[in-house]
Amino acid sequence: MDTIATPIFDLTRIRRDFPILATKVHGKPLTFLDSGASAQKPRAVIEAMTRSMETAYANVHRGAYHLSETATESYEAARVATQRFLGAAEAEEIVFTSNSTAAINLVAHSYGRGVMQPGQFVLTSEMEHHANLVPWQMLRDANIGIGLRYVRVTERGEIDLNDLAAKLADGKVGLVAITHMSNVLGTVTPAAQIARMTHEAGAKVLFDGSQAAVHRHVDVTAIDADFYVFTAHKLYGPTGIGVLYGKRKLLDAMPPFLGGGDMIESVTLERTTYAAAPARFEAGTPPIIEAVGLHAAIDYVTNIGMPAIEAHERALVDHAMAVLPQVEGLRIIGGAQDRGGVFAFSLDGVHPHDLSTFLDRHGIAVRAGRHCAEPLHTRFGVEGGTTRASFGLYTTPGEIDLLAQKITEARRFFA
Ligand SMILES: Cc1ncc(COP(=O)(O)O)c(C=O)c1O
Incomplete structure (x- = not known):
């Protein structure tokens, strides 16, 4: 070999x-x-996770004691590393989920049901992984007036940009959800151009970067993505953690998806007020060790370049x-x-x-x-x-x- x-x-x-x-x-x-x-895991990821469990493990955001504070610092440091990796403006724009699938479902539930209006459409493509397709069908089938359209894929396996333009033309699309790199064809889609076309039509755009973030330098600010998702286990990191990037003003306008601990501001028996993003979208104990692994994976690929x-x-x-x-x-x-x-x-x-x-x-x-x-x-x-x-x-x-x-x-x- x-x-x-x-x-x-x-x-x-x-x-x-x-x-x-x-x-x-x-x-x-x-x-x-x-x-x-x-993807397989480098020793740097394996060792960072082991080290964290052996020397610095406790639940995060909860205990006022040394280990918990150390674990919280590591968890939040992973958020900052992810922010830099994606070129996001603020760490608060990074939400940790369990994988890409969970990140897209979060947007479908929260943005789709909570922000989109009846009569609007989600526009996705024929090229999508089921993770970026089934959640939108579920949204359509929830009978809240959100429709679904598909952009055609050309014989060469590229997004048909004329079809994209045609399907955006009536101004009824609220959200475009398209892969940044196909997991079958290998096609890298022209994200900046798709974002520009989407914004000109008055819609928001989500990119499924599950494959692209592994193979390319991604800059969500340069692309002008509204949402961008990826999953750590394909980026040489652990399973169990994924990333949702969302522009601050969009996340701020979105209702929570899952309810529970850590995502609240205050709770009485009558009502609950919610924490600001990203905590609002991270209900329950988050992937603490996995965040350490993701951070190590980001450092690993960043060091190679x-x-x-x-x-x-x-x-x-x-x-x-x-x-x-x-x-x-x-x-x-x-x-x-x-x-x-x-x-x-x-x-x-x-x-x-x-x-x-x-x-x-x-x-x-x-x-x-x-x-x-x-x-x-x-x-x-x-x-x-x-x-x-x-x-x-x-x-x-x-x-x-x-x-x-x-x-x-x-x-x-x-x-
Ligand atoms: C393009 C694409 N999107 C989404 C996913 C889903 O990733 P996960 O299973 O980690 O949520 C995959 C995984 O194969 C993928 O290749």
Whole structure:
């Protein structure tokens, strides 16, 4: 396997940071090509979380004693790190949730039911992960007068901007909710342009950055996003914590979603008044250790540098585009100009589950199925699903070569 230094950064050194990459699967070295589902964790994240539990753990925002104050400081420091990572103006614009799905559901419930008006529409796209689709269908089906529209996806797998303009034209859209990077096609959407078009139509925009925040430097202020969500476990951090960025004035206008401890200002038996954002949206004990892990993950990628990570990934994408189409019978879904390291493909005569099982025997982990994006698979006529290879910052060109070689062997085997 090729683990030599690339011109961008020292892959051999980076890979040593991830203990799991040294493990074997079925006696073969692990080739982990499923980072789009969940990325592996560097030692810095694992150790920061362990250290926090061993030396500085207590519940946050509650106890007036040393450990609780230390834990609270760590939790709030993670918020500041996230604010900087996203280029947000204020730490109070960062709400911690349990994942991206919870963050989008929060907006659907709170902004959708509490701020949007009957007669308005949510505009999402055919390209979405179910996390950015089902909550909007649920909002539509709540019978409170909110409708739902979908922007078409072109044959190349890009957002059809003419269709976006057409669907914004009547001024009835209140919220546009679109992915910043597709978890199937790898397409990176033109977020700043989408935000501009949305704002000109008088609407607000939410970006699902679950994939994009891992692969690109994101600046919510430069994009002018109203809401932006991502999930730590894809960013080399732990499961159990996600992020909702919301512009301060929008969060301030939104009613709470979940009620309980920590989100109140005062409670009597008659009534409750609520804390300001972000506490208003963080009911109950928050993901304390996970916030420490997220902070460590942000520090880890920031130290490598998001531009370097992006450049490495561009090199991997170019390599994959040179190698994968050479495999006979392989069809890559989509082909966007601007794309990240996610490739979904079908292989003539071989079911995705059979292919992934074959690859697993060779230590290669890929995902088979519809990747929580069933409408997109229908759109591209691959209802039966696809196989998906997705890259992380530790992925090597040699791993892509191995994938291509083993897919070729699989085709022969199943023929
Ligand atoms: C584009 C996209 N959106 C949302 C999600 C949901 O993330 P989570 O399961 O962490 O909420 C995913 C995860 O696969 C994703 O790829």
